[in-house]
Amino acid sequence: MSFKPANNIQDLQYFGEFGGVNPSISDSSTYTFLSAKTMFDTFEGNADGCYLYSRHTSPSNLYLGEALAAMEGTETANVSASGMGAITPVLLQLCQSGDHIVSSRTIYGGTYAFLKNFTPRLNIATSFVDITKLDVVEAAITKNTKVLYCESVSNPLLEVADIAGLSKLAKQYNLKLVVDNTFSPLSISPAKLGADIVVHSLTKFINGSSDTVGGVVCGTQEFIDALRNVNDGASMLLGSTMDSLRSASVLKNMRTLHIRMKQHSKNAHYLAEKFENDGLKTVYPGLASHPSHELFKSMMNDNYGFGGMLTIDVGSLEKANELMELMQERNLGYLAVSLGFYKTLFSAPGTSTSSEIPEEEQAEMGLSDGLIRFSIGLDEDIERTYNMMKECMVELNILQPELV
């Protein structure tokens, strides 16, 4: 694949109004017009380059949106106050009462809860399927289906979606394919593989400093205009707008995303190989044992690796909790939800980020009690980290000491 997402970001240059190397931050919620006619035209969406009110958009939000659109290879993008603030308006924009969504069953718990518990109130139904089986996905499509929804690499089970295959189905049945690419920025470019709309939680790798929540929708100009329409746009009317000061800071962090992703991937790959070698049940898309390893390879852009997320299964929730507490005590990372931080983060998804999913359904999808999800940090000396993690596991009888 010749798509170069990091080059596309770097090729965008914006200067501040006084020649600053960063664009000036727009510090206004509202904007003046020299003529009343231009204000009217802006309301109607017919005055390009004019700003109306910052819930609609702001110069800082546009700068960040354009950088994210360049990364994903879409016409444009709209940033939002959180990842959920990107996902929920997209689905509400695409679906009306009576419509149906086919979604992967292994998705972020908040998205799952929205589809399972909230959208039925609006008479929008969802079928949750094993997204890795295209025949199962196709069988779930009904005459009311409008959207296929998945994550490129799923939270927390790290299942990989065949985006090109899903896109073919979407085209065949006239559906929109919406892909959450939060776990694999730069590595995978869903729009290049046929996704219609790509969403991210910017809270994670893209911002990378665990200091804010944020989200983005990347898509066609037509769709983003529809989301922002003052009369019936879900983003405009639901109001999950990112603050300009925040978008300026996320844009600056994005400048180092390519370097960070390489290091996250390198470290996660190293640990995954070691853990697997030690006999731990390890899931990482970079391992040959991952059921979708070849698929990931066929979709990935050069240089960014298989991502910073891996899981291990230590057998029971009790063991998982003991291990996480000990690793935190030894300063190997934090027992915290979320991902994409400089420091390793770990959590047991069954009782945290996926707790919205009922226990029987967790079992059905393979989400076991002893599963620990790791977001691997930017550690300079990952061998040292591994040795210290291994010591913790030996102390807790998860691993046997080396026989020498």
Ligand code: PLP
């Ligand atoms: N999508 C994925 C894959 C996530 O992991 C998360 C959060 O954990 C979200 C979306 C929601 O993003 P936010 O917390 O920024 O609303």
